[in-house]
Amino acid sequence: MDKDENIIRLIAEGDQQAFKKLYDQFSSMVFNTALSYAQDNNDAEEITQDVFVSIFRNAGKFRAESSLTTWIYRITVNTSLNFIKRRKRHSFINVEIKKLDRQDFDHPGVLLENKENARILFQLIDTLADNQKTAFILSYVELLPQKEVAEIMGTSLKAVESLLQRGKKKLREKLKKNDS
Amino acid sequence: MNRADQDKYTEHILNSMQGSERARPRPDLFAKIENVILNDDRKIWVMKYWKLQVAAAILILVMNTTVLTVYNQNRELENINLSSANAYNHELISTFQIYE
Numbered sequence: 001m002d003k004d005e006n007i008i009r010l011i012a013e014g015d016q017q018a019f020k021k022l023y024d025q026f027s028s029m030v031f032n033t034a035l036s037y038a039q040d041n042n043d044a045e046e047i048t049q050d051v052f053v054s055i056f057r058n059a060g061k062f063r064a065e066s067s068l069t070t071w072i073y074r075i076t077v078n079t080s081l082n083f084i085k086r087r088k089r090h091s092f093i094n095v096e097i098k099k100l101d102r103q104d105f106d107h108p109g110v111l112l113e114n115k116e117n118a119r120i121l122f123q124l125i126d127t128l129a130d131n132q133k134t135a136f137i138l139s140y141v142e143l144l145p146q147k148e149v150a151e152i153m154g155t156s157l158k159a160v161e162s163l164l165q166r167g168k169k170k171l172r173e174k175l176k177k178n179d180s
Numbered sequence: 181m182n183r184a185d186q187d188k189y190t191e192h193i194l195n196s197m198q199g200s201e202r203a204r205p206r207p208d209l210f211a212k213i214e215n216v217i218l219n220d221d222r223k224i225w226v227m228k229y230w231k232l233q234v235a236a237a238i239l240i241l242v243m244n245t246t247v248l249t250v251y252n253q254n255r256e257l258e259n260i261n262l263s264s265a266n267a268y269n270h271e272l273i274s275t276f277q278i279y280e
Contacts (some may be wrong), residue, residue, distance in 0.1 A: 109201030117196035
């Protein structure tokens with residue numbers, strides 16, 4: 001039994017210490033991904049909370065067919081997309097207000113010299129369809145290799161390349177519009 | 181902006197998160213998550229053992245009813261005994277005409 005399986009088995013048995021260890025190891029990964037989707041600190045924390053509660057509840061269902069990182073990324077992506085859908089459905093007016101805030105979303109970890117470009121990247125991400133959004137976040141924010149992105153999304157490498165190409169095209173069009 | 185410049189700019193934007201640090205949640209988030217799990221566990225326990233709780237409530241009700249019934253029966257019996265004793269005493273006194 002490898003390390004990943006062992007920690008998950010302990011969590012499935014209700015071991016709080018193992019759960020804390022897993023949280024310490026993955027919380028920034030989960031929060032950073034959630035923040036890229038939600039573009040709001042409070043919402044990202046809510047998603048992170050839902051993800052870890054889900055991990056605790058479903059630890060027994062983890063099969064070592066994929067790595068623990070891939071499994072947690074999948075839960076994070078699904079939880080984030082569901083959260084965004086729920087947010088859109090339930091509070092139309094609030095979303096409009098939040099949308100205005102998100103126009104100026106600054107990722108807290110970005111280098112100062114990249115701040116302006118990162119802001120444009122997140123504005124673009126916010127306009128993409130779910131699949132493109134996920135491919136973009138995992139590739140350009142989480143900086144994962146395309147093979148891993150494909151594994152997390154449960155799709156082929158070609159499909160991920162195609163999603164990224166379409167996203168890039170959208171970005172070029174957006175820049176063209178801004179230029180003219 | 182020509183095509184080459186635009187491509188370069190696009191690449192700059194796409195690579196703008198290179199070298200950045202991951203954002204971290206507030207330090208108290210783990211305690212919050214633990215609380216949610218604990219509260220959920222309580223709810224699950226309540227849901228899971230509702231039959232047991234109903235059975236316990238019925239048992240308490242039956243026990244209370246039995247105790248009350250037995251208590252009432254005993255009181256009635258006591259009353260009967262008391263009234264018959266009173267009657268006997270009364271008879272005894274009324275027939276005991278010592279000063280007549």
